[in-house]
Amino acid sequence: MDLRRLAKESTPDGSVLEKESWETLDDSSIKLGINPCDPSSNFNKKDLLAQIVGQEKVDIPYNQRSDQLTQELNLWYRTMDWWMALKRVNYPVRFVTASGPAAGKKQRIA
16 A cells, blocks of 8 residues: 555645654553554543643643644644554554655654
């Protein structure tokens, strides 16, 4: 499956999960006792988000958030959706180092 193509079609910026984000979500879900693969697990994504970015950011009412904060939280919610979907279907995730001058050394999902 070409996840880059899927991401391009399904997310506004065509972003795909990075290894660091994947590990952050894994670690945070373990700390909260969340199992995204358990269909009976009905967890609140807001709780997971608070573990990652801090409760104080999550508690700011939507109409009082800066554009930057809104973008940050929306990115995490999109990242959570990808992470949960891939976890639930037991997709064999592997990461590759992005190439190109602007790519840096971040590892992205392949």
